Amino acid sequence: MVMNYFQPLVEKYFYINIIPETKIFGLPDYFYFYAVIILFVVAFLVLAVFAKVRPSWLFLKGVGPSWFLIILLFFWVLTSLPWFITQLTWLKSDFAVFFRQNLVQKQGLMVKKIIQSHFLPSNWFDFYDFLKFGENNVPNDSKVYLLPASPLFINWAKYWLYPNLRLVDSSKNADYIFSFNVDLPSTIFGFESFVQFAPNKVVLKRVNSR
């Protein structure tokens, strides 16, 4: 019962655009608010029509504006409790993960956290470590092509490899291929295995590259 009330949201990367409603006892939080507002309006109308009471009198002299505002705030806080719990959960988890970590560690942990939120298997969690491994093993200013070529991974690699390495959008222009969890054929034309980070996580080098 209590857990139904305080059900925190699990953070997703797209929360930046919109935050979905929290559920209270299985119903969206706004349901309770709009239900009460409709009841209020109906009650006002009933009083105005049948008891000949002016709604403005009821509001200004009866309940009083300040009290009306306090009632609204009470509702606001009550329906915000799941959100507050969500905030506390995020704070607790972020303190546990990021506190006293340096920048590089934080970036790696954040990537892990985002990959977890995409429900990818655990062998994807070390993508950031793989990038850093590749960066350390490849000469500066090399051109690198990344596999898998999905926008999220490409943007991460482009950002973190810069300024030491340059990400290119085709293997034709690349000196190296960073292949992360991609089943490659035994030979790739023009490239040979260079260093291995873990099984299925390898850096390939162009055969004629220096």
Next chain:
Amino acid sequence: MIYNFLLLFFSFLFPTVLGAGILYFIRYNRQSFQSSFIQYLIVSFALGFGLITFLMFWWGILSLPAYYFMFLIAFLVIILLVFFVFIALKKYRQNLTTAKFLLFLKIGFKQLSSLSFFEWFLILIIIFEIIFVFSEAGLRPITAFAFDALATWAWKAKVCFYQFQDFFSPSSEFFLSAGGHQNYPLHLPLSMAWIYFWLGRVDDVAVNFIFAFYFLGLLGLAYSNLRSCAGRRISLIFTAFLATMPLFAYHGFQAYADLSLTFYFTLAVILIFQYIRRFCLFGGDSENKLVVPGLIIGLMTWVKNEGLMLAGVIFISFLLSIFVDGLLKKVGSLKRNQVFKSFLSGEIPKKRRFGQLGIFILSFALVFLPWLIFKICHHLSYSNLTNDQKMEFFRVFHPETFSAVLNQIFLSHSFHLWPGIFIILLFIGLIAGGKKMFGLEARSQDGQGIIFLILTVLGVIVAYSLLYVFTLSYQFALDGTIVSRNFLVLAPLSIFLAGIVFPNANGRDKK
């Protein structure tokens, strides 16, 4: 650790001092901001940070090395600091005594002890949100859960830091960091780069504090302005509404431009509101008091492409509020075709009205035009689709976006229950205080300002609706990408508007 913290502190302090210097030289003092030191600080920060990025842009297109810029700004700010210390010593040496300082502390303590349990409760909620935002800003690297934060803003900032001259060179492959969103304004990446230059390295965590300060600044702006029109309890209630708005707090530690735009937009509108309230449209000692709002509106266009549209909304609302003002003054005796004449006549000389309007528009153009000309020269569009796709209105018609937009505003958790509450409170406020706003005899200056605020809110809603229904942006409205973020600009303003129209805002609970 302490050294880094100090550098970060200076990276925020220096723009603020620069902003205060500008305010000083254009004769803006604390009295110009309703004697509120908080507002003076916020405007200094906004103006200083905006101007730093504006000057960085000029420095970049002149192909000068970045470290000269840092040296020049540091030199300028140190001179300003010495000057301010000298002024302060001269002003307060005679007046500042231990007795007065103790009295000041005593008044502060008395204010605190007079807070009721309910007010303490509200303050604790606000403090909790501030702690949440600043903690998250300090813990998470910029990658967080926001995709574009890294792919667009942080990427540009990083390139700007490592290859400052290439970043501004059209022949470079790193020109405005090339690739997607090359046409996006530069305020945010340059702000981040400014902090990187101070720290001497790219720090994805430190730059989050820019957004946390925008969050804090908006809370301060809302509270201090509400406090000048309403009682302490009501001001705290509305500030608590704002602080606990989920999307608003979430953007306080995510490197997206929407909170920056919200900050500059809200600041511009509130400064114009104060101007109308204080000088009753061009009256009194109002010379040059539209310069700062003009500059801030100009800076909006450097934050996001939508800033230009919002600037248009503010100007139109301002002109319409003059028109409505004239209309209400003359409505009893004026024929329809004479309505416009009311703007030209009246007790304020025509020269003064047009002079002030001219200064207002000029200060906006001074900041905005360089960016516009730069965009035209490099064929950068205002579209958010692709670089070369123009923003064309009325080529498509998608009325189905209306229901999607309403759904995202009223039935999501982005603003919690605020859109519904806002409509109810505005409705109640307009019924209870209609005379104050629209009455012919009892109209107050607050009323004139409120008309301007209402027109601005309506203008923003209409502008975004046109964008969603008549342009290719409809797809982003339907898939939930932009609606909540776009309407974030209205969150603090609607809080302020609801707070000042609320009945009895000036009444019994004023402390």
